[in-house]
Amino acid sequence: MTHDASPEPAYRADSLIAEDIDAYLEQHQNKGLLRFITCGSVDDGKSTLIGRLLYDSKMIFEDQLASLESDSKRVGTQGQELDFALLVDGLAAEREQGITIDVAYRFFATEKRKFIVADTPGHEQYTRNMVTGASTADLAVILVDARKGVLVQTRRHSYLAHLIGIRHLVLAVNKMDLVDYDRDTFEAIVADYRAFAEEIGIEDFTAIPISGFKGDNITAAPSPNTPWYEGPSLVEHLETVEIANAAAQARGFRMPVQWVNRPNLDFRGFSGLIAGGTVKPGDTVRIVPSGKTSTIKSIVTFDGEREEAVAGQSVTLTLADEIDCSRGDVIAAAGDPPQASDQFEATIVWMSDEALKPGRGYWLKLAAQTVTATVQEPKYEINVNAVGSPGEHLAARTLGLNAIGVAELRTERPIVFEPYADSRALGGFILIDKMTNATVGAGMLHFSLRRAQNVHWQPVTIDREDHAGLKNQRPRVLWFTGLSGSGKSTIANAVEQKLNLMNRHTFLLDGDNVRHGLNKDLGFTEADRIENIRRVGEVARLMTDAGLIVLTAFISPFRAERRMVREMMEDGEFIEIFVDTPLDVAEARDVKGLYKKAREGTLKNFTGIDSPYEEPENAEIRVNTVDMSVEEAADYIVSRILPLK
Amino acid sequence: MHLTHLERLEAESIHIMREVAAEASRPVMLYSVGKDSAVMLHLARKAFYPSPPPFPLLHVDTTWKFRDMYALRDRMAETAGMELLVWRNPEALERGINPFDHGPLHTDMWKTQGLKQALDHYGFDAAFGGARRDEEKSRAKERIFSFRTASHGWDPKNQRPELWNLYNAKKAKGESIRVFPLSNWTELDIWQYIMAEGIEIVPLYLAAPRPTVERDGLLLMVDDERFPLEPGEEPVMRSIRFRTLGCYPLTGAVESEAASLSEVVQEMLLTTTSERQGRAIDKDEGGAGMEKKKQEGYF
Structure with a gap:
């Protein structure tokens, strides 16, 4: 009972x-x-x-x-x-x-x-x-x-x-x-x-x-x-x-400007819903993306001025200075502003009967910003329906109704954003079809694929020119790409020895070594491989800021990721070196026995076997390891980079 | 800082109104003079302060509202510093359409057709309405930005998905959007907010002795001399109040002694009949009545 x-x-x-x-x-x-x-x-x-x-x-x-x-x-x-x-x-x-x-x-x-x-x-x-x-x-x-x-x-x-x-x-x-x-x-x-x-x-x-x-x-x-x-x-x-709102209050202050409040010439306020943090009169704020700074003069409401406002409240702010600020801009804590970028990786949920058209322009709305955006062909679709383990990756050329995938997207101009994991308000977006005006997709930004624009650096007295000048060299990234077993690491190592003898200040970032430390949390899924390359790119970038010539040896099979790293660097400092070794030669060498495992099927997603290698189309330097010895290849590379200005 | 449910609802409604002001080319606020309209108007004043709300108020009049409503309507528009537009369907006016002789045609012509006419006449592309999702089952699924075709139709199966607080206000010429900034408020929230903010409402919401007659199970107030009394029918003074206000001959009163706001809330909390129950128009066509009206263009 x-x-x-x-x-x-x-x-x-x-x-x-x-x-x-x-x-x-x-x-x-x-x-x-x-x-x-x-x-x-x-x-x-x-x-x-x-x-x-x-x-x-x-x-x-x-x-x-x-x-x-x-x-x-x-x-x-x-x-x-x-x-x-x-x-x-x-x-x-x-x-x-x-x-x-x-x-x-x-x-x-x-x-x-x-x-x-x-x-x-x-x-x-x-x-x-x-x-x-x-x-x-x-x-x-x-x-x-x-x-x-x-x-x-x-x-x-x-x-x-x-x-x-x-x-x-x-x-x-x-x-x-x-x-x-x-x-x-x-x-x-x-x-x-x-x-x-x-x-x-x-x-x-x-x-x-x-x-x-x-x-x-x-x-x-x-x-x-x-x-x-x-x-x-x-x-x-x-x-x-x-309640999530409590967590949002603990973060840095951000308020996307929805509407500029201008009842008369004497009053100019900026209205919006506070997305994160708290704000008080007297706080120093930065307008993103312009980067201009000012001070909060008052928090104006119908019920009188406030001493403080917090995430989750709709307010109107006035600033101490007459500076440009309009709908779509974000008023943020001066010391901790969000970034702006125009290239992103994102998870996209498709919501329309008509499938995603890669390359087509859609309206993207994020906070109070609406811009034209194009979505690249998805990197993969997430199989939400997989029996056993939802989340496995499927190859996809587009996304149909109810499909979820990861893709890169570009906006026609930089937008202010934060990763979705940090802020739903500045990381979530919708996509709108320009013909039908229907909401066809929604997405969550992961990260920017470009070096962020208008990021506000702490000014340093000794800058990258000073670092490089002291070393009497121009910083470079020598990016070795090629199949596993093509000879990237061996040649890079030989090049570094030669540069070292010439009093050049260098550092070699090797794929295997980086995975023992910085990237030991990453696996070999496509997403992790991209993140691996992104981090290596960031580290290489920092080292060029320090004035070094950086040599990297990574298979880095996809053009998009190599382009992403190239775009992180100053113009002319990224030298792509294609170690061109045919697959049969590399497989015959099989120094680490990996090809054998891949052929046997015990190693998945192996470049050249069951995962593609996209050859560089415009590599600055190409070396053919069938005709050249390691020494010859290294000499050739050194001879090519020394005259570069 | 702990935000209360009313503070969060208020912030959401203000955010919605500002989005419309920023994205629509000619917005309007539908103002029915009821308590929900009162809250909506109050929120609009807060949203744009110190500017007046950047849109006019539109009252789709049937000529049969309570006298107290007309009085408050004009005063509130003036206080808010907003333009008040009053639309009366010229055809209904000419034909003398009224709730006593014309039944459902009265609501259709004055309200449904009148609203469409007014929106078309002024070329409004976004109209705020005070509807709440807790009012009625088909409302529960309506979006905050509810898209309407050029002929004002609503297709419940073809609504735009609404994620986070991102609203898609894009539309083709001739199409319009109905916007419901009070979607997530309940009747209790509305009352609590009216009390907390000291918002003026039509006195009819509070109990007072008023002349009434009983018809078809509804307690109706005899608000003016146009009310046709049946032979032998005599208005009786009863202490009544209204939970919802519309055309006086169609709006049922409840007998009540609740003469203050807190007593009204007290009665509401202890009562067992839902708000729309006093309205005659929801009852036809079984459970699907309101949904059908909305597909035809009713707000």
Whole structure:
């Protein structure tokens, strides 16, 4: 026999409302706000759970209840009992199909918080809706049917929630009433989920055994039916989990300017929603991308001037100086401003029936900036539906409806941004079709592919010219590229010896060596290989600032990454050296035995075997190791670089 | 610093209004004089202060609103320093369309058609409305920026995805956007905000003795001499208030003694009937009534 866990709707102190409404209202002026999403498969009882939350917080009124009772009998799926799902399945079409098809927002409140719930569908083709609902959420409730356990959809939803940056996940094991509230069933599901969560990088989640239908562990825990459960009820957890806005306040100050407020010639204010940090009159700020600095004169609101404003508030700022600042600019902490760039790597979610057209111009909107952007052919598509491990990479030339991929994109002019992982407000963007004006995609910026523009460096007295002058040399990056076993490291080593004898100050960055230290956290996926090259490029750049001639030996098989590094450097300082060795020659050498492993299939993604090598088209220097010895090649390279100015 | 739910809702609504002011070429704020409109207008004044809101107010009038509403409407527009446009469907005016003789045609002609006419007449490309997602089931799925075709149609299956706080305000000539800055507010939020901010609302929201008659289960107020009394019908003074305000012959009152805002909230919290229940227009066509009206262009 089971107990009815929730005989009465149970969040509110109705007696306080009745006896002292003013005291009650006073209490409720200071509630926080938490936004969350619920995700689950079609029959996991998601709508029923939300209906239950609304019901328990008395967000359902008598007349709605009356129509619920008659609807439950007519089209309900719970026999003669109340079918809470009917409360939240909104549009007529979907009521008939019995599934939710879009994102709906629901509201309820407890004594401690107001909640906005994005109800997102569990149906396969609606990745788009879930990403939409998740984009504003602090927390995700992942529903699992206790009878079915962790399904492919469960993994997919969890992966998407994680991808969109939701830090708090709740695994709600629902329909516990249908498995007799069995502890072992619950724990087996949790263990199963934990293994998967660790695999995709979810650090933490909270698992709760519930029955949305019966009400167990929804408002109070433990339910008499689950005396073995020691955690919080779902509502208790929702009431206490940290809200993302608090974290945003701890960051550097940023406010994208939405609107310039100019009622008359004497007043010029900049209006916007603070995306990060706090601001006070007297703070020194920098306008990005122009880089100009000023001081906050006042924080103007309808209710008078403020002493302080924080992330999450909409304000109007005035500055002490008359400087240019308009919609799209970002007012930021002077010492810690965001950067501007026009080339990025990003994760893109495609939301249109018409597939992504690489190279076509779309409107990109990020914060208050709207610019034309082109997306390159995706580096890969993320297989969200992979059975077992969502997130595996697929080759892709485009992205179709509901596809998610990683691609480079370029904007027609630099935009102010931050990586999405640091700021949703300055790292999330939408793509708009210029013909139809439809929102066709959404994305999250990873990083800039270019040396950031208008970054504000701490001025140093001894600059790069001084460093180079003291060494009596022009800094260079000698970038050796070629197949594994082509002789890059050997030749680079010989070149460095020769330069050293000529009193040149050099440093050799070798691929294998760098992976033992700086890049030991990186693997060999395409993304990691790109990051490997990016970091090496940054290090090489710093060394040229120090006046050194840097030699690097990396396979670096893709033109795009070599171009990325080239663009990091001062004009003329990047020398691409193509160590041109035919595959059969390199394979015959096979110094490290890697080709053998690749041919046997034990080494995946090996350049030249099952991963392409894109030959340089305009390398400054090309050496042919079939006709030249190591010494000859090194001499040739030295002879070519010495005359360069 | 802890931000309360009202502070966060306020910041979101202001952000939405500023986006529209920055991106639309001719925005307008629909002003119905109800409590939601009052909050929306107050937020607009906050959003653009010290400038007045950079758009006019539009009242789509039916000539059948409560007298108290007309009085407050004119005063509020003046206080806010905003231009007030009043549109009355000329065809409805000519044909003398009224709620007593014409039933659903009254709402269709004055409100649905009247709104379309006004938007077309002035060439507005974005119109703020005070609708909330918690009001009614089909509203729960509507976007904050709700795209309408050149003929004002709404296609619930073809809405633009709305991510983060990024709103796509791009549109072709002739098309328009309805914008709902109060989407995420609930009825309780509205009341709490009215109290916290001291926002003036139509006195009809507070209980007072008023002349009433009972018709078809609705308690109607006899607001002026145009109300046709049936033979033997006699207005009765009752202490009533309204939870929602529309055309007086179509808006049901509730019997109440709640004469202060906090008493109204108290009643609301303890009550068991939903807000729109006092409105006759949602009831036709079963559960899909409002959704159907919206597809036809109703706000």
